[in-house]
Amino acid sequence: MYQGIIVAGFGGQGVVSMGILLAYAGMVDGKHVTFFPAYGAEMRGGTANCSVIVAIDEIASPVVGQPDSVVVMNEPSFAKFEPMIKPNGRLFINTSLVSSRSKRDDIEVIEIPANKIAEEIGTLKIANMVMAGSLVDKTGMMAQKSLIDSVGKVYSRAKPEILKMNEVAIKRGAES
Template sequence: MTEKTFMAGFGGQGIISLGQLWVYCGMKEGKEVTFFPFYGAEKRGGVARASVIVSDHEIASPLVTSPDSAVVMNMDSLPLCEEVLKEGGTLLINSSLVKVDTKRKDAKVIKIPCNEIAEEIGDVKIANMVMMGALSKATGAVALDKLEAILKSFFPENKHKFIPMNMKAIEAGRAAVK
């Protein structure tokens, strides 16, 4: 199993955090992982992008050029993801912010209203965690079981109070994938 994922959204949506946490969980589940953020000279408001790979084997190129799955967190990211997604790949779309249909008819499309789900749980900032739950269910690359212990080792102690909310978001994201 090798799952290559491309993630994109606007700066501030937590794309980098999502990618990091995804590979951290993968590593804790015994997988080989690589996370490469696109680093540019932008500050706020630009498109944030990350390439992540989770695999049972040594990972060759850390660059994701034709991803198995792509995460589209906002409108601007849709064309980027449509361009690179491999034939028949999985497109996970944050339908709270992306109101149009994809042109990629070959793709397996999963629409998750991440912002609405996150707001119901208590904070729109955890929309990225909703998406992570969906990504886990859709790809199976990272199981995200034993989540609490992993999150506790990922976040510093003073952030531990937010872990239950994050776990709820991940669960909700998972449940939203039919």
């Protein structure tokens, strides 16, 4: 198993923190992991993205040139990363904010109204967790339990009720 993932969206959508969570959870799950953020001026005001690799074998290159999976949280990210996905890879679209639809027939597209689901649960902030839940479920790269167990570790300052909402969001994402 090898999953090269790119997560992309606006700053403030929890793109980087989702990447760190995935890497942490992969480590908890016993996998090899790397996390690499876009940084510096690239992160000011515009779109944020990060690369995560979760693999059974030792990871050589931490650079994700051709992602196995891409999570797009906003429109500009769709345009930038959709063409890069490996054949037979997966595209996870937050349809609440992205209206473009992929014309590629060599990838699996998973459409999730993440903002809508997050708001139903209680806060927009956990839209990223909805996407993470779906990503982990569809790729099978790790146990969902590893992801849920890691939430409290990565967001150690979050209140218990928020952590609970994160767990619900991950599960809702997996179901959608």
